[in-house]
Amino acid sequence: MKGINLKSDDANAAARGLLARGMEAGLWDAALVPARVPAGDSYAWLLLRDAAALERTTPLPPVMSVSGARALYKLARHGTARRVVAVLRPCEVRAAVELYKREQLPLDDIFLISMDCPGAVPLKDYVEDPEAGEELFGKMLAGVEEPGREICRSCDHFSHTASDLHLGTLGVPEGNVVVVPASAAGEAAAEKLGLGDAGPVAEWEAEVEKRNASRREAKEEAHRALREEAAGPERLAATLGRCIGCHGCRSVCPICFCRQCYFESEALKVPAANVFARAERKGAARLPADTFLFHLGRMAHISLSCVSCGACEDACPVQIPVAQLFGLVAANTQSLFDYEAGRDRAEAVPTTYYREEELAYLSEPYVEARAPEGVGADG
């Protein structure tokens, strides 16, 4: 992999500088970047047209108040009038790629810059105490503190991804940021910007691989623990039991793009007698009646594209570990098809094609059926 050295002490300053240079060089006319809101208690996405205005932005903010992929989707789902550059976290790039594959987000005229991500601070913690949140994030950036959000602690996709340019900070000597072109557009941009000489790419790659290895272990451990805590009908019911049905997890999910979600549609409204019959059969029926259907159904609908960005968990008012549950399920559904959400723009979403010779175990008699290795049928 080749990379270019961008001299800078700080990833945010490097990203701002890059955005401004690209704007001045005419590579893009508008930038989608987070900035701290006036009250200082969160960050919001801004679309900016002037290089000078970039000064107030924080390309890599402590929180993911809104998934960058969702912001980009709201901005560009019908195309854009200006050439847009967006600075995203790796998981946000991956979600944007999934939307692109699902034909919801035309990415061809959008330039994506990603950055090495130290994880995010839980949104609720941040809004309650922004200064403590900033302090924690500083430590996460310095590598002396684990990510604040649980889901980030087992993230093994925190670095280069299917963006156009990636900014690497991990493992590089202080004062340097590696710029790694990751697409033809990225290479052309790097050339046009006349970015410097070959940077310390080898050090960066080694550090990313090292951290990835420990994250993969952390992920396995987290999945094992979560299975113990939440897998199986009773434990799952207990975990999801306090859901209040606000569907906030779905609203903030970058992948859930349907205007009318099936689980909010007329299709799920039934006559009172129907629920009454359920109550008579079981003694009692939970209200609303479709909580578990909603969560399991959403797993069926979107887990193949789930990038474990954690927005759902940040949005849950009753602290259900919904991102972790989705992460666990997604790991299994995606591995079933040897698929990884957001890995590659050219890779089709598994439910949009089939091969005749696959999943043979499903046609075996039920009693003999064996799930492939790694596909969790346990608990």
Add this chain to the structure above:
Amino acid sequence: MAKAALMEGSNADLAARDLLKSLLSSGKVRGVMTLVETGPAGEVNYELVADVAALENATPLYPLMPANAGGLLSRLTVLEGFEEPVAAFLRPCELRAFVELGKLHQVNAENILLISATCGGVYPLRASLNGGLADGLPAYWEAVANGEAAEGLRPTCSACEHFVPFGADLVLAAVGSGGAGRLAVVARTPRGDEALEGLEGAAGEAEVETAGVKSLREKRGAARAELFETEPLPAPGLEGLVAFFGRCVGCRSCRSVCPICCCEICYFDAAATEPTPRTFDVHLKRKEGTRVPPDTLLFHLGRLTHMSASCVGCGMCADACPVYVPVATLFAKVGAETQALFEYVPGKDPEEEVPLQRFEEEELAEVGEERFGS
């Protein structure tokens, strides 16, 4: 004084549970909608209960609102109502939401025996997580019995003046019941009279308006005035609103859990209001930058124009907000103003139309007159 049944029970919740049990076991109703304790850490959910054994864990007045039950009951009956007689235990604000939804044609109310109670208020949802409420419950019930204001309730509950239900077939006089361990269930309608007939518990006469209710009403009124005058409501003007809603993530959970917001597709989610490339282009012609997704303030201000006249102040919106915007307080304050304009109390009278569905020729004469200048 009205006809009443006097229930034994060391607190109002237990008396309410006993009432539901005897209604169901006597066959007067075939099902009961109530809060039920469903987890070891004080998790509660609404359930429709058909088996009296399942009422063992019922906790009709547990001071927590996982949903507005008026909204749930509307969703349950909007296609077709119950075929069998069912009792539903609703808090006053839930009952008002149910009545309001009836006016919006979202309810089939037949076969429902509506039971309510004078309400001591509920705690914020987040306070209940990880079993956070259990220790405070005895003090809460004591406060309710004495007509005191319990500590730590949701701000909108602490400031709620409509804690005595309008309507309802039966009302449990929870507030100000005293420490005698006897609670009165007062019948307010012929259906309520019928339900009480032959039930366990001594027949008698009682009033919902106890001395405790009167003193609590005074405290609530004072708390209300204070709440509306202090932080964390937005400072006047645009800047205040930007600061107040700046951290909104646009999940719209406030709307999803709002019992009044019953539109299948909200105007603010509709294709017609979706931003286009031109939208952002227009914004960027005017100013150097613009927020994405756009229209955070439009959503909240728009929702105020669409539903504040019917807002029952149930507080669900604030409970559901993942970034703790005290949106319920703001909506209650604005709702109080818009409702006063039309002399309207949402959910009070099922016969009275909602303000934006009616008008009078002789009213608001100054609106539409030439009034320019400051």
Add this chain to the structure above:
Amino acid sequence: MSEEFRPDILGIFCRWCSYSAADLAGVSRMKMPPTTKVVRVMCSSRADPVFALGALLIGADGVLVAGCAPGDCHYKTGNYQTRRRYALVEKIFDTLGLDNRRLKLVWIPASEGAKVKRVVTAMTESLQEAGPNPTRAEMFI
């Protein structure tokens, strides 16, 4: 505010009375400030206050909604409903400390071209006094 400030006003005029009056004002060559861009609707009651809010939030300095006088609505009752809605929004503006000078409802009968001139002039002047809408510069809306 300096005299140069020319406010942007969105007019939402009912097709029957107010727009006819505006037409009459035009045909009669009445002079008035060129501040108001008029959208014609079939009835003032079509103008959901949310339309006005939307315009104000993206930087319009004012919104002027005009309809037939009470009792004269082409559809009998539309403007009574409009009146309730704008009374409500006025209350919301008051409660939130938003500037009520920016959102006005007036009745303009079809024959009163002069009233169009008077109203547009008065609103323009009052917005000149109020100054540019702060939403023009605020990014975090």
